[in-house]
Amino acid sequence: MNAVTMGKHFTTLHPNGIVEIVSAAQNTGGLIIQTGLIAPSNGTVDLYVGPTGSSLADSAIIFSGNGSHITNSNSEVVMPYPIRIPAGKALWTYSSTPGGAIALTWDLLA
Numbered sequence: 258m259n260a261v262t263m264g265k266h267f268t269t270l271h272p273n274g275i276v277e278i279v280s281a282a283q284n285t286g287g288l289i290i291q292t293g294l295i296a297p298s299n300g301t302v303d304l305y306v307g308p309t310g311s312s313l314a315d316s317a318i319i320f321s322g323n324g325s326h327i328t329n330s331n332s333e334v335v336m337p338y339p340i341r342i343p344a345g346k347a348l349w350t351y352s353s354t355p356g357g358a359i360a361l362t363w364d365l366l367a
Contacts, residue, residue, distance in 0.1 A: 261291070261292060264361075265363075270350060271355065271356070271357065271358050272350050272357065274351065275351050277347060278350060278361065279347060279365075283365070284346055284348070287342060289366060290361055290362070291364060294336070297332060298357045300324055300352060302357040303321045303352075304318070304348070305318055306347070307346065319340055320334075324354075
């Protein structure tokens with residue numbers, strides 16, 4: 258098994274709707290998401306890249322977790338590999354239920 262690099266920046270969120278993680282203005286040189294985990298509860302938690310952190314328009318889902326609607330059937334989804342995001346793109350998350358969570362680590366590139 259190989260060691261996994263943890264990013265310098267990190268967050269754990271329980272989003273209720275859309276939450277911006279890195280704005281397009283902050284992402285001047287690109288970024289790489291090093292690690293990611295989604296615990297969707299009984300809904301959906303998605304990670305998006307797009308021109309802004311507030312709209313589904315012109316955005317791409319790059320990581321997603323869908324939970325079961327069966328009570329007490331928790332699940333977790335681990336991001337299998339790092340993801341490089343181009344400069345000038347915002348990184349944000351959306352959850353369909355307030356019980357979902359996402360944890361990420363990333364590095365901003367120069």
